[in-house]
Amino acid sequence: MTTATATWLDIAADHPYGIAHLPYGVFAPADGEARVGVRIGDRVLDLGACAEAAGMESASVWQTPSLNAFLAQGRSAWASGRAWIVEMLSNDARRDCVEPHLYALGEVTLHLPIEVADYVDFYASEQHATNVGSIFRPDGDALTPNWKHLPIGYHGRSGTVVVSGTDVVRPTGQRKTPADSEPVFGPSIRLDIEAELGFVVGGTSEIGSRVGVDAADEHLFGVALFNDWSARDIQAWEYVPLGPFLGKSFASSLAAWVTPMEALSAARVDLPAQDPRPLDYLRGDALYGLDIEMEVSINGTVVSRPPYRGMYWSPTQMLAHMTVNGASLRPGDLFASGTVSGDAKAERGSLLELTWSGQEPITLQDGQTRAFLEDGDTVTITATAPGPEGVRIGLGEVTGTIRPAH
């Protein structure tokens, strides 16, 4: 737990990236290679260089171009690493040691913070699943019979997870609506977003063993905003019976900064009531939601404010479910919550839902309307959450601009 409330850096007490937050990322200075850093205010501290200057033996874990080595060390190393960073930034005697290794954010390039091992996408918002089910399967029940018994998930493509700011090329592929006699080939005409929260996993577990709900927090390193770009026309034609594939695998954007779970202790809230009662392996003491308020904008117009606090399944339940069959965990595994949608129309986390499959286009500030994304559109998701010291912390952003299909 972070106890220091002040830093010797000149940062306002209520700064969203103050000493109560300290998200990790990977950055490269103008003249250097990518390495691990921590964000403080509008600066980034080169952790490996600072640790080396301070004589820490473990400095090398941060002198790599991803968080994976640090993730592999596990919970106790994460706690001691964070405590050391707080000491360096709050003890004025450390100033001379730290200052040479601070960079202005504007001077560095941000990289993908993790080398993604396996990526799983869940489907944990009841409102989202209900909306999508109503749109995709209008003749059936909106929620499938399994939905309230298990956190539905599937594996996505790790190799196309890209860092926030990366352009997204409009995907091309097959689509076929009931009105088409044959499939049509071309750039997607129903390109969408999914506003999600990503969970970064650390430590390892053995194949054949499982990680229960109450042990899951040992593996939950932190969170980062996530945009699971989706080509609805490609997805609708391909997804029966084996699930989404090319409708999702062209790109998924991850925020550059990973907020440690320790910084979200004040954001924990009770889950919605789970009825029917889940099976025992999905029960335990470590059940929680997160009071994260998200904001989705297109070309600067806020189009939605999805509330994470209403998500049905706890991240610990998602992790316990993912491993109940004996599937192992690796450092750098990433799972995402699925689209975050609230009860209100203005809280829906995808255009599919916001425009009800394109039937009710939304209007942007400039008067343009959107059913789905157009080339040149920039989508930005931001979020805030209550921090440990009564301040509101910022969860960075995940942004991307659509480029025309090749």
Add this chain to the structure above:
Amino acid sequence: MTTATATWLDIAADHPYGIAHLPYGVFAPADGEARVGVRIGDRVLDLGACAEAAGMESASVWQTPSLNAFLAQGRSAWASGRAWIVEMLSNDARRDCVEPHLYALGEVTLHLPIEVADYVDFYASEQHATNVGSIFRPDGDALTPNWKHLPIGYHGRSGTVVVSGTDVVRPTGQRKTPADSEPVFGPSIRLDIEAELGFVVGGTSEIGSRVGVDAADEHLFGVALFNDWSARDIQAWEYVPLGPFLGKSFASSLAAWVTPMEALSAARVDLPAQDPRPLDYLRGDALYGLDIEMEVSINGTVVSRPPYRGMYWSPTQMLAHMTVNGASLRPGDLFASGTVSGDAKAERGSLLELTWSGQEPITLQDGQTRAFLEDGDTVTITATAPGPEGVRIGLGEVTGTIRPAH
């Protein structure tokens, strides 16, 4: 193309691992670390050590515990590497250089040959898809409307791909049959196999670009037998709407030896007729099946002989489809064909099909019957194919034994 027909090693001309084959793998001697080797007869050559002794600058690409560095080099390096190996093994003058680096297969430990980047499983057997559709969706058409328009596939879990010989712990999870009022939790009672062929991908492609059918062979390094273990009860309850997840992700077994595509040139056969005609991006000159004869045994009883030659989609079509949306390729990507099933009952590649969902158990040599796998069962898949010199090459084996659930 391999032209040498003789080696100075004492190996029968028709040996299934003769000089016309030369599969790659990763092995560790009793006292050493894992490194890349090539199989010749019943021995394995330490490629890095041999190349270093021969003064090759590129020896280090093989002095690593996976094929990934070699895969990254691309097609021309694969061709020159293979030509060099053939020269070393056929030119008697190279004998003194090579012999110190040969190990008897029985003296080494075989490791997973690749570090799996993304793993995709296809569904390319019309017979298998028809059988499974008939069993899982008895009230609908056996083949979904998209099946003949695109090679259906989905992403699986890379982190639980294990090398042949690794025990498989029976997975635990939720199941619910229509007869159950609530989901039931426990070890899978319908544990199955899927006899498949895995394709190992090399080189890289850029995100946002695609690899067409006629460029796909540049990325197809080789094949290895693959067993996609499947818990049918877990799968049936979870898979709607986002596809298989825990029913598959507990383990997938890959053979230790990767047969280069060059060794399969004589095995190429025409595809079955594709009707309706696929869209243009799935057409080209590089369309082929592979005349690989597989054999599945349980505890020593051959239970099936799936013929790969009848598979509907070409591996080049699968790769072109996988990237048509702009998804990038990385060295170590692995895609599997999906279960190989032929027209005859004795050619079905899963117990689900062989026993028709357990209704028609099969009988083993010892008189025992099996609807699905029991603890202690050992499943072994082997295969052969026509080789370049008129001999039949062996595709190694993929084997695994079921251990009780924890």
